[in-house]
Amino acid sequence: MSQPKFLSGDKAGIDEFLDRFDVFLFDCDGVLWSGDHMFEKVPETLEMLRSKGKRLVFVTNNSTKSRADYKKKFDKLGIPAEVDEVFGSSYSAAVYIARIMKLPAPKNKVFVMGESGIEQELESEGVPYIGGTDPALRRDIEPEDFTNIANGSMLDPNVGIVLAGLDFHMNYLKTAIGFQYVQRGAQYLATNIDSTLPMSHSFFPGAGASGAALEKAVGKTPVSFGKPSQAMMDAIEGKFKLNRSRTCMIGDRLNTDIQFGIDGKLGGTLAVLTGVSKKEDFLADGAETVPSAYVNAISDLLG
Template sequence: MGILCNQDQIFTSAYSTAIYLSQILKLPSRRNKVFVLGERGKFEAELDSLGIPHIGGSDSSFDRVMKPEDFDDIASEKTIDKSVGAVVVGMDMNVNYLKLSYAAHYLRRDAVFLATNTDSTYPTSGIVFPGAGCISAALMPMVRLAPLSLGKPSHAMIQAIRSRYELDLERCCMVGDRLDTDIKLGIDGGLGGTLLVLTGVSQLEDLQAAVPETVPSAYAEKLSDLCVG
């Protein structure tokens, strides 16, 4: 896209979650495995880079309709991996009842409930589609838990970033297009400034009606406005 940067300068919610698991949560060795309910490959690659064992995710054996025997196998724990200590939910365009059933069972066995993000929407092609938050929300009524989100606006993401980089937060500015995630992260995280750009989810009418904890320091019609003059 013509943006001068390198891989170390990109900090996604998936990487944030992997850092949190590795450096902050630090699961015990007997339950150090992660059950992944999320998009193929992306999050797993982050886990692999930090040596975190995992199941689910891109395992094609989960990409099927739930069978009658699956209910018995899960209930009897015949097919349950007892070394799973965390369930991480992210964006999964192939989510199904079988995956949700395994995730719910691990959570009922006291696995830590994490989400790479809890965004309710996924903007693309000019409209919005269901976001990753819709998937974790499907589990919440049954397990009576809310996940710790490692994406914006969770303070846990700031913790993960600070554990990876040495940053003076007062000299950082959060730039984003969404008030309730981007701008709230900057404010809650104690960053020196926040800038809303109006090229995404939040528009000027949303800014005018915003609650104090989501009001940015400044706004611009588009990011390139910073280059004018």
């Protein structure tokens, strides 16, 4: 595999790289911002790309926010974006459940282990659900719960799917209930399985972590929709009718973002060093996932 091209400060290299693509798929956390901190000159960078006629798609594994929520985050930070440019793992999961799995009603109810973003996207696709942000489940497990979960009296017989995403309100009670549904035959899905979440210039447990209690108890990996899952790429391609060879994935994580672009046979991938992966990770001999090019920060594309 050839060495990735370092573009920061290389004006000619940048122009040549950008000319190869019509569409840029952007990871957000770690590329445009970290938590609530926007990186330098992000609006200017996106404006420059749009001025060259590039199509931008913001692809996020963050399942806590719906596309509409995500749009608000862009607004708050002052980054111009449209709801239709946003493609999240919750939306991807909702589309898969509603249009591909199509379990027959009423046995198509979803037990949600996650935040409101998942609920909103399920609603947008007309999928019934329970759990999620229900305050009745945001409590400690009590002795009688063990009996009532085990004997099924606390369970909804119409739940056919358990869908886990990043859950800042993860607890034992919800995990025990989700586990019982899976033991009774429910399909086990996850919006995404990122182990960590970049926030406040540090790392916090990601969706793969908050959902790991259920995964460990179940003993198998869920079907998941976040990068690098190609279920998500297929959905993006279907929606945006993109030409993969003229599409570039930009991200900070080798094992999710860059792998997503490589597995999707895109024309190129661009790593930025403002997030999880370090250049040593892909410059090392025998590195498994190597981007086409890299920059220190996304604003370096301004030249």
